[in-house]
Amino acid sequence: MSDFDVEHFAKLSRLNINDEEKVTLQKQMNDILGMVNELMELDLDGVEGTNFAVDMQNIIRQDEVGESVPVEKVVATFPDTEDNMNRTPVILEDND
Amino acid sequence: MSLIDLKLHEAADKLAAGEVTSRQLCEALLARVDAVEEKVGALVSINNERVLAAADASDARRASGSSLGRYDGLPITIKDNIVEEGEESKCASSIIDGLVNVYDSTVVRKLKEAGCVVFGRANMDEFAMGSTTETSQIKKTCNPHDLDCVPGGSSGGSAAGVASKEFLGALGSDTGGSIRQPASFCGIVGLKPTYGLVSRFGLVAFASSLDQIGPMSKDVRDSALILDIINGEDEKDSTALPGKITDFEASLEGFDIKGMKLGVPAEYFEVEGMEADVKASVQAAIAKLEAMGAEIVPVSLPHTKYAIATYYVIATAEACTNLARFEGVRYGNRYTETDDILEMYNETRSRGFGKEVQRRIMLGTYVLSSYEDHKYYHRAQKVRTLIRQDFEKAYEQCDLIVAPVAPETAFKSGESSEDPMKMYLADILTTSVNLAGTCGISVPCGQDSKGMPIGLQVMGPALGEKKLLQLAYAYEQNAAVELKEVEL
Numbered sequence: 001m002s003d004f005d006v007e008h009f010a011k012l013s014r015l016n017i018n019d020e021e022k023v024t025l026q027k028q029m030n031d032i033l034g035m036v037n038e039l040m041e042l043d044l045d046g047v048e049g050t051n052f053a054v055d056m057q058n059i060i061r062q063d064e065v066g067e068s069v070p071v072e073k074v075v076a077t078f079p080d081t082e083d084n085m086n087r088t089p090v091i092l093e094d095n096d
Numbered sequence: 097m098s099l100i101d102l103k104l105h106e107a108a109d110k111l112a113a114g115e116v117t118s119r120q121l122c123e124a125l126l127a128r129v130d131a132v133e134e135k136v137g138a139l140v141s142i143n144n145e146r147v148l149a150a151a152d153a154s155d156a157r158r159a160s161g162s163s164l165g166r167y168d169g170l171p172i173t174i175k176d177n178i179v180e181e182g183e184e185s186k187c188a189s190s191i192i193d194g195l196v197n198v199y200d201s202t203v204v205r206k207l208k209e210a211g212c213v214v215f216g217r218a219n220m221d222e223f224a225m226g227s228t229t230e231t232s233q234i235k236k237t238c239n240p241h242d243l244d245c246v247p248g249g250s251s252g253g254s255a256a257g258v259a260s261k262e263f264l265g266a267l268g269s270d271t272g273g274s275i276r277q278p279a280s281f282c283g284i285v286g287l288k289p290t291y292g293l294v295s296r297f298g299l300v301a302f303a304s305s306l307d308q309i310g311p312m313s314k315d316v317r318d319s320a321l322i323l324d325i326i327n328g329e330d331e332k333d334s335t336a337l338p339g340k341i342t343d344f345e346a347s348l349e350g351f352d353i354k355g356m357k358l359g360v361p362a363e364y365f366e367v368e369g370m371e372a373d374v375k376a377s378v379q380a381a382i383a384k385l386e387a388m389g390a391e392i393v394p395v396s397l398p399h400t401k402y403a404i405a406t407y408y409v410i411a412t413a414e415a416c417t418n419l420a421r422f423e424g425v426r427y428g429n430r431y432t433e434t435d436d437i438l439e440m441y442n443e444t445r446s447r448g449f450g451k452e453v454q455r456r457i458m459l460g461t462y463v464l465s466s467y468e469d470h471k472y473y474h475r476a477q478k479v480r481t482l483i484r485q486d487f488e489k490a491y492e493q494c495d496l497i498v499a500p501v502a503p504e505t506a507f508k509s510g511e512s513s514e515d516p517m518k519m520y521l522a523d524i525l526t527t528s529v530n531l532a533g534t535c536g537i538s539v540p541c542g543q544d545s546k547g548m549p550i551g552l553q554v555m556g557p558a559l560g561e562k563k564l565l566q567l568a569y570a571y572e573q574n575a576a577v578e579l580k581e582v583e584l
Contacts, residue, residue: 053533
C-alpha cells in the first residue's frame with residue numbers, strides 16, 4: 001500500500017494543510033486506509049451494489065404556485081451582499 | 097417528585113389533567129439548565145424567551161379549549177444539525193456560525209404542529225462526525241454519570257441532557273450509531289428508525305443514504321411517543337416513505353413476548369475490545385428475555401467485520417460531496433482577507449472545519465477520486481449489499497436481533513482525540529443497521545464495575561419499529577436493571 005498523498009488530496013478537498021499537520025495526517029490517513037483495505041479481501045464478483053437501502057420513488061405533485069421564503073430573508077443569510085445580491089471575490093478577471 | 101423527573105408521557109398526562117402547565121414544566125427545566133449545564137455542557141444554545149412564549153401559547157390553547165392534542169406543551173430538545181426558523185443551526189461547527197435559518201425542518205414543523213415547545217439545541221460532534229461529542233467546536237459535553245467521561249456521540253448533547261434531566265426528551269440523528277451509542281453511554285433510550293420513516297428535510301446532511309433522525313428519551317414509551325409525532329411522508333424528501341403511523345405508543349400494551357424469536361449474532365460478542373462487563377450484562381439481559389418467554393435463536397451476520405470499513409468509505413464519500421457547499425459563498429462564515437476566490441474557499445474551509453471533518457473530507461475525496469473509484473467506493477457499495485443480505489437471512493430465522501450497542505462503556509475524555517481509529521471502532525456494532533437501512537434501539541440493561549451504563553441493542557427489520565418498541569418496552573417493564581441515580 002502506498003502512502004496517502006496528503007498534499008494532493010488536501011488540494012482537491014480545498015483545504016490548506018501546514019507541514020506540522022501533514023506529518024500527523026500522514027500517519028492517521030495511512031491507519032484509516034489500512035482499515036479500509038480490509039474490503040480488498042472479499043470476492044465480490046456478481047454482487048450488485050447498494051445505493052440506498054430502500055426503494056426510491058419519485059414524489060410528484062401538481063405544479064401549483066406555493067409560498068416561498070421571501071428573497072430578502074434568504075439574501076440576509078449570505079456572508080456578504082451588495083444590492084440584494086451575493087457578493088464574492090472576483091471569479092472571472094476582466095482582461096480588457 | 098420534581099417536574100424534571102417526569103417522563104414525557106407522564107408530563108402529557110399531567111398537562112391533559114390540568115395538574116401542570118407547559119410554563120411550569122419549562123421553568124422547572126430552565127432552572128435545571130441553570131443549575132447543571134455548566135458541568136454537563138449538553139446545550140449549544142437555548143432561547144429562554146422563545147421557550148416560554150411557546151409554552152404560554154400552548155397553555156393559552158388548553159385554557160381556551162383549543163388544545164392541539166396530547167403532545168401540546170411538551171418540551172422537546174433538538175440536535176444542533178436540525179433546522180429551525182429564526183435559530184442558528186451550527187452543527188457544532190464554526191463554519192456556519194451566524195447563519196440564522198429561514199425555514200423549519202419537517203421534524204420541527206411536526207413538533208410545532210403537535211404543540212410541542214422546542215427546548216434548545218443540543219451539542220454534537222461537528223457535522224455529526226464523531227463518537228464522543230469531542231469534535232464539537234462549540235463546547236465540551238460530559239457524561240452525567242461521570243463528568244470525566246465522554247457522553248458518546250455524535251448525539252452526545254441530546255443523550256447527556258436527557259440523563260442530566262435538563263430535557264424531558266430529545267431528537268438525535270444516527271448515521272452510524274449516533275443515537276444508539278450515546279444513549280448506551282448515558283443510560284437512556286435511543287431509537288434509530290428505519291431509513292425513510294422520518295423525513296430528513298432540514299437535517300443538515302452528513303451521509304444522505306445513512307442519516308436518520310430519531311428519538312432519545314428516559315424510557316421506551318417516550319421514544320414511541322416522539323416517533324408517533326415525527327414520522328411520516330414528506331413531499332420535501334423523496335427518501336421519506338409513504339404513509340404515517342400514529343400508534344407506536346398505543347401498541348406497547350398487551351404485547352405477549354411468548355413465542356417471539358430473538359436472534360443472537362455470535363459475531364457481535366467477539367469483536368475486538370469487547371469488555372467483559374458489557375458482554376456479561378447483555379448476556380444476562382438475553383437470559384431474562386428467555387425467562388420471560390422469548391425463544392433464543394443463534395444467527396450469523398458474517399460480514400460484521402467489514403461494516404466499519406464499508407461505512408467509512410460510503411459515509412466519507414457522501415460527506416465530502418455534502419460538505420462541498422460550505423465554502424464561504426452561500427452560508428455562514430467567510431474569511432475574506434483575500435481577493436482570490438480559490439484562496440477564499442481554502443481559507444474558509446481550513447479555518448471553519450475542525451480536524452475530524454477535514455480528515456473525513458479528504459478520505460471521501462480519495463475514495464471518490466477517479467482512479468480509486470472502483471477500488472473503494474464501488475466495492476463498499478457491494479459489501480453494503482452483503483451486509484443487508486446478512487440481515488435479511490437472519491430475519492428469516494428470527495423476529496428481532498439482540499446484541500450489545502458498543503464494545504465498551506463510556507471512556508475518559510481525550511482518550512480517542514489523537515487516535516481516530518479508536519473513535520471509529522466505537523461504532524462497530526451500530527453501523528451495520530445504517531448500511532442495511534433497518535431499525536435499532538438502545539435500552540439500558542446494566543452498568544459496569546465503575547457504575548457506567550451499558551445498553552442492550554435490539555435490532556429489527558425495515559419498518560419493524562412496532563415489534564422493536566414492544567420488545568424493548570416488555571424488557572424495560574419486567575427486567576431492566578435500575579441505574580445508579582445521576583448526581584450533579
